[in-house]
Amino acid sequence: MSSFFALILKVQYSTFMQRITFEIEKADDLQLLLLLAQRIGLKVISPFVRVMDEQERQRHLAIIAKGGDSSPNESMYEAIIVENAKMYNQQRDGLEAKVIVDSNGGHYQLLNLGWRKDDYQFYVIFHLELKDGKVWLQENRTAVLIAKELVERGIPKEDIVLGLQEPELRAGSGYAVA
Structure with a gap:
């Protein structure tokens, strides 16, 4: 073959x-x-x-x-978000997880929105951004270690930036500084 x-x-x-x-x-x-x-x-x-x-x-x-588009990395980012959206949709009363994909701009987000009692909720659960040849983890409000999952799926640590972490603390993280 x-x-x-x-x-x-x-x-x-x-x-x-x-x-x-x-x-x-x-x-x-x-x-x-x-x-x-x-x-x-x-x-x-x-x-x-x-x-x-x-x-x-x-x-x-x-x-x-x-x-x-058959880019394996971009479909992987979307798959991570969809997997987490399924989990969140099963766990949240009245809230719905929404997947937002902007492959041209390099943004992959999972949002939570809806009504919980008489309070409207709208917030980012997590956000991956492709910027300057790196994968930036801009937000992660999940129990899933997204950066670790990216490494397990083949993205090198030096290509992942923990954007949600203060720049001074990134140097000791084992991931890219920027």
Whole structure:
């Protein structure tokens, strides 16, 4: 069974930002594609390489054919939020967890809203932001250790910033400072 490589680049040209996916069959071509993107004036913001078998390749191509985005990290962020939303919707009387995804702006939020007795509630449960090539954890009001979960799902600690923590305290956290 042959493997395919998907090189997913978030690129910027002037003020235009776009995600581009290249499919190649040889690993040697990955570096060549990165160099080519830079040579034609594209600023590569966040490259991501993933190896796919034929079944995953077909799923990936089907998503793209429908006009969707098959970026594994972004779907992972959304999956984390959806998993937590299900948990929150089961636990909260009168409150509803809402998933907010802005993949173009790089924001992934879980909100709680609704009425509890005669008090209206609206607040962010957690917020992930993709900024400067890093994943910023801007809020986390859950018992789930989101940063730890991101590491377990393959995001390196040096790419995660605990934005909800004071900048002076981040240095000792084991995660990125900024």
